[in-house]
Amino acid sequence: MKRSKQVIKTNLVDGAKRLLDLLREMQQNQDVLLHANTLKNALYRYEALWLPLLAKFQGRGFLTPPRDVYLLWLCHMLTPEHYHTDCQNIMSKTPKHSVRSKSDRSTGLKKCRDEWRQCYPNDPFELDPKATLIDHVSSLSVPLQESAKSLIDFAYQVALPHYQDPMFLRHALERYLNFLQLLQENKEIRLVPCYDIDLVWHVHLLHPIAYRQDMQNIVGRMIDHNQSSFDRSLGSALDDAFTATKTLWQTTFHQEYESPGAMYRGRNEHYKLKKSLTEKERLKLWQKTSQLSLSNIQTQGINLDRHAVLSVSLIRANDSDEKVITQLRMTRDGQVNGPESTRNVLFNSGKDESIGFEVIDKPGMFSKKRILLHGKYHLLQEVENLQEDGLTKGMSVTLSGEHGGSGFSQIGFSLRLEPPTNGPCVLRLLRGSFHSVQMPPDLNSLWGPVSHISLPKRMSDHCLQARHRLLSTGRQKRLGVLVLHSIPLMMSCVQIFTSDHMLCLGHLIGSDQLPSVAQIQNRTLPSIDRQIGSRAMLVKDHVGDYAIISAHWNGYEQNLDPLMTQPGSLVLTLHDLRNNKTTKHQIKNDRLKIDDVTVDMTSALFHGAALCENLPQKVCAILCAVLLGVLCEPKPSRSADLSNVHKVIDESTGEDADGVSDVMLAVGCKEQLPSNSFLKNFIPESGCSSCWAKPAMPS
Numbered sequence: 001m002k003r004s005k006q007v008i009k010t011n012l013v014d015g016a017k018r019l020l021d022l023l024r025e026m027q028q029n030q031d032v033l034l035h036a037n038t039l040k041n042a043l044y045r046y047e048a049l050w051l052p053l054l055a056k057f058q059g060r061g062f063l064t065p066p067r068d069v070y071l072l073w074l075c076h077m078l079t080p081e082h083y084h085t086d087c088q089n090i091m092s093k094t095p096k097h098s099v100r101s102k103s104d105r106s107t108g109l110k111k112c113r114d115e116w117r118q119c120y121p122n123d124p125f126e127l128d129p130k131a132t133l134i135d136h137v138s139s140l141s142v143p144l145q146e147s148a149k150s151l152i153d154f155a156y157q158v159a160l161p162h163y164q165d166p167m168f169l170r171h172a173l174e175r176y177l178n179f180l181q182l183l184q185e186n187k188e189i190r191l192v193p194c195y196d197i198d199l200v201w202h203v204h205l206l207h208p209i210a211y212r213q214d215m216q217n218i219v220g221r222m223i224d225h226n227q228s229s230f231d232r233s234l235g236s237a238l239d240d241a242f243t244a245t246k247t248l249w250q251t252t253f254h255q256e257y258e259s260p261g262a263m264y265r266g267r268n269e270h271y272k273l274k275k276s277l278t279e280k281e282r283l284k285l286w287q288k289t290s291q292l293s294l295s296n297i298q299t300q301g302i303n304l305d306r307h308a309v310l311s312v313s314l315i316r317a318n319d320s321d322e323k324v325i326t327q328l329r330m331t332r333d334g335q336v337n338g339p340e341s342t343r344n345v346l347f348n349s350g351k352d353e354s355i356g357f358e359v360i361d362k363p364g365m366f367s368k369k370r371i372l373l374h375g376k377y378h379l380l381q382e383v384e385n386l387q388e389d390g391l392t393k394g395m396s397v398t399l400s401g402e403h404g405g406s407g408f409s410q411i412g413f414s415l416r417l418e419p420p421t422n423g424p425c426v427l428r429l430l431r432g433s434f435h436s437v438q439m440p441p442d443l444n445s446l447w448g449p450v451s452h453i454s455l456p457k458r459m460s461d462h463c464l465q466a467r468h469r470l471l472s473t474g475r476q477k478r479l480g481v482l483v484l485h486s487i488p489l490m491m492s493c494v495q496i497f498t499s500d501h502m503l504c505l506g507h508l509i510g511s512d513q514l515p516s517v518a519q520i521q522n523r524t525l526p527s528i529d530r531q532i533g534s535r536a537m538l539v540k541d542h543v544g545d546y547a548i549i550s551a552h553w554n555g556y557e558q559n560l561d562p563l564m565t566q567p568g569s570l571v572l573t574l575h576d577l578r579n580n581k582t583t584k585h586q587i588k589n590d591r592l593k594i595d596d597v598t599v600d601m602t603s604a605l606f607h608g609a610a611l612c613e614n615l616p617q618k619v620c621a622i623l624c625a626v627l628l629g630v631l632c633e634p635k636p637s638r639s640a641d642l643s644n645v646h647k648v649i650d651e652s653t654g655e656d657a658d659g660v661s662d663v664m665l666a667v668g669c670k671e672q673l674p675s676n677s678f679l680k681n682f683i684p685e686s687g688c689s690s691c692w693a694k695p696a697m698p699s
Helices: 012-028 036-057 067-077 080-091 102-119 144-157 166-185 195-205 208-218 237-253 279-285 380-384 615-632 662-667 676-682
Strands: 288-300 308-316 322-330 345-348 352-361 370-378 391-401 409-417 425-430 435-438 462-472 478-486 491-498 501-509 535-541 544-554 569-576 581-585 591-594 597-600 605-608
Touching: 012 067, 012 102, 012 144, 012 166, 012 195, 036 067, 036 080, 036 102, 036 144, 067 080, 067 144, 080 208, 144 195, 166 195, 166 237, 195 208, 288 308, 288 322, 288 380, 322 352, 352 380, 352 391, 380 409, 425 478, 425 662, 478 615, 478 662, 491 615, 501 544, 501 615, 535 615, 544 615, 569 615, 581 591, 591 615, 597 615, 605 615, 615 662
Parallel strands: none
Antiparallel strands: 288 345, 288 409, 308 322, 308 352, 352 370, 370 391, 391 409, 425 462, 425 605, 435 462, 462 478, 478 491, 491 501, 501 535, 535 544, 544 569, 569 581, 591 597, 597 605
């Protein structure tokens, strides 16, 4: 069969870009759209209200229905035979549809709102998730509620940025036309598309009139989009169909069917992650500052035989330093002379810990001071728990020393803390040790929502695990970090926790999810370049994909004389998937900064700007970036050990005896990892950064 692009007049490449925008909107609102009550009411709204309205408005312009209705409309059109039959029964015609731009959809939404309110004044146009359930028995020939969940899952499979790339989409169109040829030549075999092909197929299906005509012209019959099975296990019907498709493709076109960046990404399981930090949890992680003052300072039980001075100071954490607030004269009977209140002094919960009181022997010009009595009041928790209106509180401190009374010596005072101001967040990494653990049969119960991991037969079911803590400066609030590595799985993972709940994670991804650099026109998009040994990790949170961090090592030149070897440097790129932004990063002066969060590799301190958004995700991204440096750094020979990284940063007091910082050790720089050097030296056929995970089958 000689195929021709001109057979399909619909611009499927531009349509794919517009469909991806529409699917992204659906995916961002999936929690509401996929709620059981929403779907039940949406079915009534679609069948009883939308289709009759659409029939009435046909030929008078494009209408965009409410999002819940539109989701079911899309699902209905993806089953073309059912759509044709149902529409003929309901409205005696098959309505036209095309995938429109965001601006066209916005205009169509306004028109639809006006028409809807005119036709259905008692039925709200906007989606109301809390609306009363409508008792509706559907006459449609397809269960659209289940199809809605499948479409949202499909949206996740094609959500990464390269699906918007013109070159990638043009190649997808070529592959779709080849796929149609296979359909025409193999009528009895179920064929399963890769996701690049499936995206173009979806666009074609969403032009129902054109699709019906094109299928008759190209394939000779109507082709339905089979969504009856989603079981991808080995030996399943879908698995067998995919294998048959791959064999036919290779035989017919003499090229590989599996395509980088077009394979199954794993299940969309973002809902298994905790919905970020609560506002209360966030505020407790950040430092607070407050202006404090003392008034009505009085003493009890102090006996002196001389004049003395009462010194009041702010004491820093670990008693490392102090800042004098005031010094007041004391009489022989221990009474305080001085102003009614002290000046305001700034208390910083990240630096200060308590108020110190010292009764000091009044020294002469050349004599040292002698502390007669001393005591302190721990103020850190008061400031960390400070509310918006501040705090006024009467307090007392017991003093100890040789000049106390027969009972006890005390200083009483009134403390005023002004309303707090939030400062930065400073978290210190306290590193745990790596050890081997046996993985459970359900791998995701340990690894979290990592893409389609499965243990090869006759391979070790153990992996390396280390638990670390990130403590706030008050050492009361913390985040947990779990780092996992497995050679059999060829997987590394960084997880961030609060209490026992996982907030986010980052894990390795390969060419099952990312295209090769040769497949895309926009070279700033995330991709895998085997020639330079690039690697990538995907960071996820409760919303879904957060960012991709990609890395490669640049400038390494080995020399027979080790002193002449050029070590090169790490090149890091962060692809912000929420804001569609790409930024370059580097470890400079032992520091790595991502957005408004910085890690100091020497001190193992993470600094976040005051109330910065998505702190756990950014900490996770930083740790993933450091791990990628470990995985990418070249090793000079096969005989080298598997410690991976030794001199990425300078030696300092924050490092171990080999000059490796706690941050590097925390990600596993001295452990056996699925690094480029390991793959090259011990699994030579894999190359430096090939896709180590066999691409799983698409739906």
